[in-house]
Amino acid sequence: MRLLLASSSPRRRELLTLLHRPFDCEVPEIEELRGAHENADDYVTRLAEEKAQAVAQRQQAPCLVIGSDTLISFQGQVLEKPESYEHFSQMMKQLSGQTHQVLTSVSVCYWNGHSVVASETALVTTQVEFAALSQEEIDAYWETGEPHDKAAGYGIQGYGGKFVKRIEGSYFAVVGLPLYETEQLLRMFEMTGEVDER
Numbered sequence: 120m121r122l123l124l125a126s127s128s129p130r131r132r133e134l135l136t137l138l139h140r141p142f143d144c145e146v147p148e149i150e151e152l153r154g155a156h157e158n159a160d161d162y163v164t165r166l167a168e169e170k171a172q173a174v175a176q177r178q179q180a181p182c183l184v185i186g187s188d189t190l191i192s193f194q195g196q197v198l199e200k201p202e203s204y205e206h207f208s209q210m211m212k213q214l215s216g217q218t219h220q221v222l223t224s225v226s227v228c229y230w231n232g233h234s235v236v237a238s239e240t241a242l243v244t245t246q247v248e249f250a251a252l253s254q255e256e257i258d259a260y261w262e263t264g265e266p267h268d269k270a271a272g273y274g275i276q277g278y279g280g281k282f283v284k285r286i287e288g289s290y291f292a293v294v295g296l297p298l299y300e301t302e303q304l305l306r307m308f309e310m311t312g313e314v315d316e317r
């Protein structure tokens with residue numbers, strides 16, 4: 120049974136290699152737009168499911184497809200990737216000296232070549248406490264080029280790591296793919312018998 124990762128993220132690809140299964144990557148093309156009354160949990164869950172299913176629907180043969188999505192929830196607001204320097208700077212000022220939640224969902228779907236037979240999704244929430252940041256630090260961080268493709272504009276695994284005082288939850292979920300939950304979902308599908316052993 121072929122395993123596919125529905126992602127353009129180099130971080131997710133690297134993390135999935137740690138689960139020791141051969142896989143291929145395909146980029147999901149979905150619109151990321153939150154519904155007016157959709158809360159952060161529902162939104163991040165829907166996006167992971169849509170990514171997995173978008174890639175599954177292109178396949179001729181049976182496969183398992185993994186999709187994932189990461190966003191930041193802070194005081195009732197959802198923070199996604201920065202659209203500009205101004206947007207980035209505004210998000211960093213909001214997070215400065217505060218604790219925010221990183222929400223990452225991972226969805227696995229089993230495609231039989233014609234339809235989605237089964238789909239399971241896990242949502243992982245991690246608390247991240249940021250140090251108080253000066254405008255100089257925020258500006259210098261923007262100059263590294265790291266923020267632009269990351270939720271809320273920071274990467275805990277890179278230069279952004281020095282802003283993180285404490286985390287409670289899954290480090291790997293913050294980087295983009297919760298390893299424990301992904302392993303559990305894959306095992307569940309592998310054990311059902313519907314899906315052949317590789």
Ligand SMILES: Cc1cn([C@H]2C[C@H](O)[C@@H](COP(=O)(O)OP(=O)(O)OP(=O)(O)O)O2)c(=O)[nH]c1=O
Nearest residue numbers: 126127128188189269270273274275293294295
């Ligand atoms: C908070 C945080 C996010 N991120 C990344 C993880 C995700 O790649 C990205 C959030 O954007 P996503 O929309 O979840 O993913 P993506 O567009 O990068 O990739 P895909 O093709 O799978 O949709 O932010 C980090 O790398 N480090 C961090 O500390």
